[in-house]
Amino acid sequence: MSAVTSTVNVGRPRAFDMDTALEKALEVFWRKGYDGTSLSDLTEAMGINKPSLYAAFGNKEQLFLKAIELYESRPCSFFLPALEKTTAYQVAEHMLYGAAMNMADSNHPQGCVVVQGALSCSEAAASVKEALINRRVEGEQKLKVRFDQAKTDGDLPPGTDTGVLARYLLTVLQGMAIQANNGACSEQLRQVAHMTLQAFPRAG
Amino acid sequence: MSAVTSTVNVGRPRAFDMDTALEKALEVFWRKGYDGTSLSDLTEAMGINKPSLYAAFGNKEQLFLKAIELYESRPCSFFLPALEKTTAYQVAEHMLYGAAMNMADSNHPQGCVVVQGALSCSEAAASVKEALINRRVEGEQKLKVRFDQAKTDGDLPPGTDTGVLARYLLTVLQGMAIQANNGACSEQLRQVAHMTLQAFPRAG
DNA sequence: AGATATATGTACTTATCGGTAAATAACCCT
DNA sequence: AGGGTTATTTACCGATAAGTACATATATCT
Numbered sequence: 001m002s003a004v005t006s007t008v009n010v011g012r013p014r015a016f017d018m019d020t021a022l023e024k025a026l027e028v029f030w031r032k033g034y035d036g037t038s039l040s041d042l043t044e045a046m047g048i049n050k051p052s053l054y055a056a057f058g059n060k061e062q063l064f065l066k067a068i069e070l071y072e073s074r075p076c077s078f079f080l081p082a083l084e085k086t087t088a089y090q091v092a093e094h095m096l097y098g099a100a101m102n103m104a105d106s107n108h109p110q111g112c113v114v115v116q117g118a119l120s121c122s123e124a125a126a127s128v129k130e131a132l133i134n135r136r137v138e139g140e141q142k143l144k145v146r147f148d149q150a151k152t153d154g155d156l157p158p159g160t161d162t163g164v165l166a167r168y169l170l171t172v173l174q175g176m177a178i179q180a181n182n183g184a185c186s187e188q189l190r191q192v193a194h195m196t197l198q199a200f201p202r203a204g
Numbered sequence: 205m206s207a208v209t210s211t212v213n214v215g216r217p218r219a220f221d222m223d224t225a226l227e228k229a230l231e232v233f234w235r236k237g238y239d240g241t242s243l244s245d246l247t248e249a250m251g252i253n254k255p256s257l258y259a260a261f262g263n264k265e266q267l268f269l270k271a272i273e274l275y276e277s278r279p280c281s282f283f284l285p286a287l288e289k290t291t292a293y294q295v296a297e298h299m300l301y302g303a304a305m306n307m308a309d310s311n312h313p314q315g316c317v318v319v320q321g322a323l324s325c326s327e328a329a330a331s332v333k334e335a336l337i338n339r340r341v342e343g344e345q346k347l348k349v350r351f352d353q354a355k356t357d358g359d360l361p362p363g364t365d366t367g368v369l370a371r372y373l374l375t376v377l378q379g380m381a382i383q384a385n386n387g388a389c390s391e392q393l394r395q396v397a398h399m400t401l402q403a404f405p406r407a408g
Numbered sequence: 409a410g411a412t413a414t415a416t417g418t419a420c421t422t423a424t425c426g427g428t429a430a431a432t433a434a435c436c437c438t
Numbered sequence: 439a440g441g442g443t444t445a446t447t448t449a450c451c452g453a454t455a456a457g458t459a460c461a462t463a464t465a466t467c468t
Binding site for chain 3: 213
Binding site for chain 1: 236237241317388
């Protein structure tokens with residue numbers, strides 16, 4: 001009776017788990033980038049055939065975007081949780097050390113898929129490149145807003161340019177993604193995190 | 205008589221200028237990355253046909269590597285010249301402000317082709333990815349050596365960890381490449397450069 | 409049991425990928 | 439003018455790209 005698509009268990013059940021298949025797709029996109037990943041790479045890693053992929057996820061682009069969503073909502077992600085810390089300094093600290101830990105973790109590809117998934121790319125990938133830029137810019141904006149709050153909280157000096165501070169932090173984080181791709185280990189990234197905090201304005 | 209390939213003007217002369225063709229190729233690789241660039245993209249931009257490209261430059265991979273060589277030896281490149289400055293601080297300053305100027309320059313693609321040319325890529329691009337990683341790591345090593353010199357010159361405090369300092373600076377520079385791709389303008393990158401120098405140890 | 413609905417595997421499509429064979433054109437040297 | 443050498447053009451190669459048609463398999467609902 002309902003006009004919306006029913007979600008009852010009718011028809012042949014899916015033979016694979018969508019979440020784990022999406023995890024596999026994320027892993028491939030992360031390692032090879034959008035242009036560098038073929039559908040064969042994806043179906044092989046996900047353990048399904050192309051028609052199943054298309055039926056479940058739409059197409060390559062939509063699969064990529066869903067993988068990015070998964071990436072950002074994973075338990076091991078560090079960006080949004082860091083915003084919850086009580087002071088601006090702690091936010092920065094948590095973000096930088098979280099990145100140092102996560103980006104060089106050998107349990108998954110190095111770096112950050114939002115940075116390296118479609119940086120320089122073909123015209124076919126232009127829309128996903130834009131989507132990733134938006135994610136990065138929105139993250140920077142969220143951090144700026146958090147720092148604005150910190151200013152009214154009094155844990156940042158009144159004269160602080162929160163936009164520059166947020167951009168500086170994001171620049172280092174994005175640079176750490178490149179460093180991780182260079183082969184830098186967590187300890188080396190931690191040292192960079194430590195130096196970065198030297199430039200951070202302490203509680204006024 | 206000579207055993208080496210003669211360079212006399214024998215045979216039909218090349219109808220295009222190799223240097224300007226290589227500039228065009230660089231521009232395309234810079235904008236689209238190695239995987240994202242097709243031979244059609246290249247031949248169209250360079251104004252030549254595929255056999256001419258292969259005869260003059262070998263293949264796609266060799267053309268890419270030659271384009272990178274050109275990139276690093278261009279007059280507007282800022283990394284190596286900065287190493288010539290007289291103090292460690294001036295080296296850092298020159299490098300950071302040079303990057304701010306160059307990476308957001310709208311006369312060419314944004315960012316840095318050594319960073320974004322083959323970050324996450326297909327297996328076909330694995331060798332060029334390695335080549336770019338080597339370039340980045342070698343740049344970092346050169347900067348460390350320069351800072352070691354600065355330490356003996358007495359313009360860095362004796363306790364300075366030059367490896368960390370070099371890595372910190374490279375991290376920011378590589379992050380600035382991402383920021384430029386995000387659409388950041390030179391002035392915004394200059395602000396990041398300024399903040400970065402806050403964490404820099406001043407002359408002891 | 410039979411109808412309906414969804415998922416699956418196989419095989420296919422069209423387009424493009426990187427790369428090349430072969431014929432022709434344009435130069436220098438004798 | 440003719441031979442030697444190299445560049446250019448056109449047309450092609452096999453492989454792979456993303457995406458799909460279709461027949462079959464497996465579930466629920468009546």
